[in-house]
Amino acid sequence: MRKHWSWPAVTTVLGLGAFTGLASLVRAVVAPRGPGAFEFGVWSALVAASAVVFAFLFFHALPLATGWRAAGADGRGPLLCYVAFAAAILAFLWAGGGPVAQLPPAAVAPVSRGLVLLALTAAAPAVLGLWLVTTRLRLVTAALSAPTTPPTRADAVLADLVDCRRTIGVCLTVLATIVTIAVVDSGAQRKAFLAGGVPPAKFPPEWVLLYGALFTAISLLLYVPTFVAWRTRCLLFVDQCYPLPADARPTAAWVEGRTRLIGVLGADLTVGKSLTAAFGLLAPLAVSVLSVVVPGLK
Secondary structure, eight states: OTTSTTHHHHHHHHHHHHHHHHHHHHHHHHOOOSTTHHHHHHHHHHHHHHHHHHHHHHHHHGGGGOOTTTTTOOTHHHHHHHHHHHHHHHHHHHHHOTTGGGSSSTTHHHHHHHHHHHHHHHHHHHHHHHHHHHHHHHHHHHHHHSOOSSOOOHHHHHHHHHHHHHHHHHHHHHHHHHHHHHHHHHHHHHHHHHHTTOOGGGSOTHHHHHHHHHHHHHHHHHHHHHHHHHHHHHHHHHHHHSOOOTTSOOOHHHHHHHHHHHHHHTTTOOHHHHHHHHHHTTHHHHHHHHHHHSTTOO
16 A cells, blocks of 8 residues: 555645644644634644654654564563653653643643643654664664674675664654653743743743754754764774785775765764754754743854
8 A cells, every 4th residue: 555656645635634623632732712712723733734744753663673583682681671761751742840830821741741742742653763773783783793604795795784784864854853842842831931921931942942952962862973983883894804904015005995985875974964954954843943042142
C-alpha cells in the first residue's frame, strides 16, 4: 500500500482529518469562554497539529530503531532504558508543576501533559536510533581493530558508516523538530493565558525559554556523543585506508584520495555545522513566536 501512487494523498487526507478532529476535541475539552477564547482556539489548533506531526515523526523514524538483532544486540534493554528516561522527565516536569497547573482553564494542564507524553513517544525511535548507531559503531571498531574471519570488506565498512551518518541526521532532525514544536506550543499557550486575563507575573516569559532550553539540552546530550563516536570511527577508517607514508612525505594523490574519502563519509562535518543545519531550518519559526511572547526579544 505504501508503494502505491495514492499513498501520499491518503496520508494527507488522514492527517487533515486527524488535525480537524483533534483541534475540535481539544477546544471542547478546554472550553474557553470570554477573553482569550480566540487565543485558546489557536493554541488548540497548534496542539492538534503538533499531535499529527508527532505521529508522522514517530512512524518516519521507527525503521531506524528496528535493527538491534542485525547489530547483535537485544533492543529490549534500550527500550526499557528510554521508558525510564522518559518517566524521569515526566516526573520532573509534573512534580515541578510550573505556572500552567494553577491557571484557568483547569483542563489546559492535562492537555499540556498529554502533549508532552506524545512528544516523548515521538522522540523514542530517534533516541533508540542514536543508541543503535552507537552499537553499530562498536562493531565497526571491532572490524577495524582486529582481523575477522572472513576479513571485513572495506566497502562494507564504508557503507555502514555512511548509513550511520544518514541515521544520525534523521534522528537529529526529528529531535530538533520536536523541540521547536514544544517552544512554539509553549509560547502560544502563554499568549492565550495572558489574553484570558492572567497577570504576566504568573506566567513569566522565562518559563518558555527554560522549557525550550531543557529539551534542547537533552537533545544535545543524546546526539553529540553519538556524532563524536561516529566521526572518530570515520577518521580511523580513513587512516587505515590511507595510512601515513613511511617517509612522511604525502603525495598529491594520497591527499586527494584521503580528502575524497572523508567527503564521501561526510566526516568533514563538525558538531556545530550539523546542529546549525538541523536547528537552523526551524530557528526562524521559534524566534518569531518567542519575539511575540517574550518582550524585548529580537
